[in-house]
Amino acid sequence: MHRYRSHTCEALRKSDVGGNCRLSGWVHRVRDHGGILFIDLRDHYGMTQIVADPDSPAFSVAEAVRGEWVIRVDGTVKERSEDTVNLNLPTGEIEIFATEIEVLSQADELPLPVFGEPDYPEDIRLRYRFLDLRRETLHNNIMQRTRITASMRRTMNEAGFNEFSTPILTASSPEGARDFLVPSRLHHGQFYALPQAPQQYKQLIMMSGFDKYFQIAPCFRDEDPRADRLPGEFYQLDLEMSFVEQDDVLSAMEPVLKSVFEEFAEGKPVTQEFRRIPYDESIRKYGTDKPDLRNPIEMEDVSEHFRGSGFKVFAGILDANPKNQVWAIPAKTGGSRAFCDRMNSWAQGEGQPGLGYIFWREDGGKIEGAGPVAKNIGEERTEAIRTQLGLEPGDACFFAAGDPKKFASFAGAARDRAGEELELLDRDRFELCWIVDFPFYEWDEDAKKIEFSHNPFSMPQGGREALDKAQAEGEDALLNLKAWQYDLVCNGFEIASGGIRNHLPDTMVKAFEIAGFDRQEVEERFGGLYRAFQYGAPPHGGMAAGVDRIVMLLLGAKNLREITMFPMNQQAMDLLMGAPGSVDMTQLADLGLRLNPKAKEKD
Numbered sequence: 313m314h315r316y317r318s319h320t321c322e323a324l325r326k327s328d329v330g331g332n333c334r335l336s337g338w339v340h341r342v343r344d345h346g347g348i349l350f351i352d353l354r355d356h357y358g359m360t361q362i363v364a365d366p367d368s369p370a371f372s373v374a375e376a377v378r379g380e381w382v383i384r385v386d387g388t389v390k391e392r393s394e395d396t397v398n399l400n401l402p403t404g405e406i407e408i409f410a411t412e413i414e415v416l417s418q419a420d421e422l423p424l425p426v427f428g429e430p431d432y433p434e435d436i437r438l439r440y441r442f443l444d445l446r447r448e449t450l451h452n453n454i455m456q457r458t459r460i461t462a463s464m465r466r467t468m469n470e471a472g473f474n475e476f477s478t479p480i481l482t483a484s485s486p487e488g489a490r491d492f493l494v495p496s497r498l499h500h501g502q503f504y505a506l507p508q509a510p511q512q513y514k515q516l517i518m519m520s521g522f523d524k525y526f527q528i529a530p531c532f533r534d535e536d537p538r539a540d541r542l543p544g545e546f547y548q549l550d551l552e553m554s555f556v557e558q559d560d561v562l563s564a565m566e567p568v569l570k571s572v573f574e575e576f577a578e579g580k581p582v583t584q585e586f587r588r589i590p591y592d593e594s595i596r597k598y599g600t601d602k603p604d605l606r607n608p609i610e611m612e613d614v615s616e617h618f619r620g621s622g623f624k625v626f627a628g629i630l631d632a633n634p635k636n637q638v639w640a641i642p643a644k645t646g647g648s649r650a651f652c653d654r655m656n657s658w659a660q661g662e663g664q665p666g667l668g669y670i671f672w673r674e675d676g677g678k679i680e681g682a683g684p685v686a687k688n689i690g691e692e693r694t695e696a697i698r699t700q701l702g703l704e705p706g707d708a709c710f711f712a713a714g715d716p717k718k719f720a721s722f723a724g725a726a727r728d729r730a731g732e733e734l735e736l737l738d739r740d741r742f743e744l745c746w747i748v749d750f751p752f753y754e755w756d757e758d759a760k761k762i763e764f765s766h767n768p769f770s771m772p773q774g775g776r777e778a779l780d781k782a783q784a785e786g787e788d789a790l791l792n793l794k795a796w797q798y799d800l801v802c803n804g805f806e807i808a809s810g811g812i813r814n815h816l817p818d819t820m821v822k823a824f825e826i827a828g829f830d831r832q833e834v835e836e837r838f839g840g841l842y843r844a845f846q847y848g849a850p851p852h853g854g855m856a857a858g859v860d861r862i863v864m865l866l867l868g869a870k871n872l873r874e875i876t877m878f879p880m881n882q883q884a885m886d887l888l889m890g891a892p893g894s895v896d897m898t899q900l901a902d903l904g905l906r907l908n909p910k911a912k913e914k915d
Contacts, residue, residue: 316384316416322358326405328389333408335360336384336416338446339377341427349374351410353385356451361398361407362387370410380419380426380446386412434873439887441878453875456576457863461528463575464549464859467568473526473551478513480506480530485837490534492544500904506532509856511769512841514552515813518852519844526551528859542860542872543884549808552854558796558812561853562588562746569800569808569857573742576866580740586800587745594747595716599724601750604804605743607731611723614640614711617697623688626668629713638713639723642701643730646708647671651733652683655710658729664722671708672698679705728804742865744802749773752795753827755787762790763827769820769841770795770811776819783826790826800857807862810855817845 316336324333337355344350351362351374362385364374370385377383387408398404423439424432426446437444445451465475484491484505491505507513509531517525529550536543553561566586573582587605594601597610615638618626629636646652652669659667670686672679680686681694701709710730712723731737752772754765772778773794782789796812814820820842824834835842863875873879880886900906 320357321353321355321360324403324406329391331389334386339381360403362410363407364410370413373413382416384414385410441888453867454877457875460863463572467571468526473524475527476525478510482507492532492534495903497902508533510550518554523554543880547859549857554850554852556853582742583744588748590749595720599720601747602801602806606737609727609731611639611641614638617693621689626713637716641710641727643708646734647706668711672705674705747799749794750797752793753790766797767811769813770797771814779822805861808855808857812853815849
């Protein structure tokens with residue numbers, strides 16, 4: 313028999329009764345029932361109940377073992393009595409009567425419990441992550457993550473993509489966040505950077521004549537933590553294709569990602585036909601480019617109902633600037649003053665002066681609007697708003713007014729809030745859609761200049777001619793220029809982003825010049841890619857899907873640390889390994905570096 317086990321702790325069944333076995337694992341818990349000891353023995357695969365009575369030669373050792381000790385058990389497989397069968401365990405119809413127990417290693421007093429999985433401070437969970445990972449929920453999450461990534465690889469291979477690895481040590485590149493820099497020992501004063509994404513390399517793979525590339529790629533960004541992204545590093549399903557237009561990329565990836573969701577959705581409905589929503593429409597209807605389509609609320613422009621009305625606040629806003637609008641946020645079933653007041657208080661908590669509203673009720677067979685807005689604009693306009701929005705008695709509507717570019721995100725947040733509070737969302741489904749036609753440029757208010765809005769390597773719609781035309785027409789035309797860029801959104805999370813690339817060197821230089829980079833800067837910072845474009849570049853495009861976010865959504869986890877094996881904390885510290893940490897002077901000398909400590913702040 314094998315030194316440690318003949319079976320795993322999940323393998324034995326009723327058909328094995330009468331046979332001998334050897335198991336090894338961790339002591340999950342020990343129970344004393346009238347002098348008979350029951351040990352739940354756990355390994356990676358599952359759990360088996362061990363029994364030791366006072367007549368067993370293993371009893372004295374069984375009395376000594378404690379939680380998380382690692383033991384080997386020899387014994388006989390026996391059938392449980394009908395009243396002791398545990399239907400929650402695959403091994404619940406049998407138990408092992410121990411004939412010998414060997415302690416393979418002991419455990420000190422635990423800093424956090426493994427059995428029962430009670431809530432515990434996150435810093436302790438991360439410092440003792442190896443114990444945290446023994447807990448059933450987290451352990452299962454990690455295993456499900458491996459299955460999801462394996463499914464991604466399988467479906468990408470079936471779709472004709474080839475997996476290539478790209479370098480980890482590379483050059484610094486403006487990808488929208490700070491780089492992690494690595495000093496060079498051989499070239500003092502110079503630095504490598506960890507890749508924020510394999511963007512340039514995957515384009516170079518297309519330049520090299522390979523047709524369909526993918527990899528599960530690690531990406532590194534020195535940015536502040538967010539709820540949907542861990543500090544430091546994350547993983548993405550990265551891909552690129554040659555001789556494609558936008559429709560080709562979306563059509564190729566939609567079945568791949570839909571297949572992954574369907575495989576792991578545990579029966580929850582998954583969108584079958586992904587809607588393609590232009591960016592401007594998404595902002596207009598949902599107030600965001602990451603809409604949660606489980607929320608049925610769609611905002612509408614109701615400006616004409618307020619123009620010249622008795623509600624002077626909105627009428628004045630509309631008269632002040634032709635760009636200003638009034639948007640309505642319809643709220644089915646929200647027609648009570650109490651709910652409307654709660655929404656108004658919420659808006660004030662968000663730094664707004666308030667949130668205008670109308671709610672409708674039926675009195676004597678007549679539908680009438682209530683609230684200050686309805687009173688000021690009159691019955692006819694109130695009824696016109698209700699008719700436009702398709703609302704009924706018992707429904708409400710909220711309003712946001714001004715320059716849509718300034719209030720759209722707040723209106724979107726109000727839409728989310730109303731949908732949540734009124735429980736309008738069907739949470740047991742996955743709603744996916746493409747957001748397309750992103751702006752190529754945006755205005756950087758801090759730097760007071762035009763900059764790329766999404767991905768600087770994307771092709772503007774209309775190419776070089778469109779760039780020249782927009783530049784000649786001025787700032788507004790540049791800000792209205794669209795790009796061949798697209799995002800995939802699921803339940804309010806951006807889970808993928810991509811674009812058709814700008815593969816023409818002169819067009820690339822022109823696009824960067826408008827964003828404030830001269831030709832020499834482009835050639836220096838993107839030298840490899842720029843040179844490759846000089847020697848026959850195929851039209852190409854691709855995208856990257858966030859593995860961490862997809863896993864989090866599929867598992868219903870509340871944060872990314874619940875689906876990541878060894879995450880950092882919110883302060884970007886690895887409490888398990890003690891990183892970041894100091895290094896000795898010899899290491900710094902090898903790198904030609906000297907520390908310049910921050911001066912202590914005076915009281």
